[in-house]
Amino acid sequence: MRSPFHLVEMSPWPVFSSVGAVCVVVSLVNWFAGGSPWFVLCAVSVVMFVLFQWWRDIVRESDQGWHTSYVASNIRLGMVLFIGSEAFLFFSFFWAFFSCSLVPGVEVGGVWPPVGIIPVNPFGLPLLNTAVLLGSGVSVTWAHHAVMAGCRKEAVSALFVTVVMGLYFSFLQVCEYLECSFSVADSVYGSLFYVMTGFHGVHVLVGTVALFVGLLRCFGYGFSSSRHLGLEASIWYWHFVDVVWICLFLCVYWWGG
Template identity: 40%
Template sequence: MSQEAGHGDYYVPAPSTYPMTGSIALLFMGFGAAFSVNKLQLGYGLLTIGFAILFYMMFVWFRTVAHESEGGKYNARVGQSFRWGMSWFIFSEVMFFAAFFGALFYMRVFSVPWLSDLDHKILWPDFINEWPTAGPGITEKFMPMGPWGLPAFNTLLLLTSGVTVTWAHWALKLNKRGQLKIGLFLTFMLGFIFIGCQAYEYGHAYSELNLKLSTGVYGASFYMLTGFHGFHVTVGSIMLFVIWCRVLSGHFTPENHFGFEGVAWYWHFVDVVWLGLFIFVYWLI
């Protein structure tokens, strides 16, 4: 039996099967990924089943949490735990990207100069200290992705989306539902447009600049950083779309709206990471 949350209590939900369902999904996905990298056809089917189960679990679990919130089962203590949980989650994401930015810094400032020292000329006589580089032993030529054009346009998109989500947040606090709906709609649409532009950029980089994952250390770091960020933008856009659907259903009040607030925190984090990418990956090449 679930415990109702009074003024000084903490809501404890009833036992749930959702963690077990998620574990089954991860089991299918793990075997599917292992079989797929070994080019076994069974792997793709297992991956599909795993993702389908995972999406189902997330949908029904998040729907349950939304109903509990709208049903008044969460008090201030529960809300505080949600805020701490989201804060630590975003901190873990900061550390995730910090590792990749750190790797990029290490390559540019330490590894490339070291490899170009005279002591290493026996192994790589033609390698010189310059960035961007594919690295020693890789002769394939490529062009780096410059900051202007699509990267600058994508920067404008994300900066604008940061303004629209803040505009929507203030509308929610002032109980202006119309402005809230418009602001949220504009925000997730800007996110999806960003993803479309990035997909086009990848096609351009692959076909016209010969910039691939196989073009050494620069190609790998470029796609790892921008690709993971693109994944985060995709997740954030889906989250904003879900929040927008909840707003259309009448959810959230000026006093109780952490579901919206947590997603807004995440979106601002995504914006800040992109600014770092634009400066250190695109601009300072």
């Protein structure tokens, strides 16, 4: 009797993705220490290539019928656990932020923001970024309902709008970093600000890439009203990114500033 569970074949992509992730971290540290940014670009290119190959294999498995209802249920559970682990990652960042801001030490002047730090105006680019990301949450929900209703053209249009908004958000965040009056080396405030917003920015880029893959698959008739698990997982991830940004805007930009 055929098993309802898919036993995956040996794949080199987990090993290559681990090597690529290590190279990204090492190249970033080297860049921050005054090294060349080309190493960063090469490392990121390796990670993107591995992601493309890995997602290609998963799409092929789905097209071949290996993603049964049992497999799909486990994939959904895995995505929920992954988003939960990401939530705890950001929870640790917020814990550090409130630990330092509620009881500021003498090292930062006993006040928050620390002495000498001019925080970012929350009603400038951060507010615009909030509007952009919330708008992308609306458009991606529109795409989800369009796919479930079998309206492919509407789904493609909504996903395209979401991807554009994701790229626009990343562009605005780069502009914000260029205008900041402080750096990651300026006390614990600068470290926490850039780590929290930077990690969120990386999550936005990953979510944008995932939704772009979903857009290509939807454009090529890769989804149906009953089988669109890859797109559904990307939409869950994008909503998580939206929620984290709202917390960042309220706590770091508005209250913390």
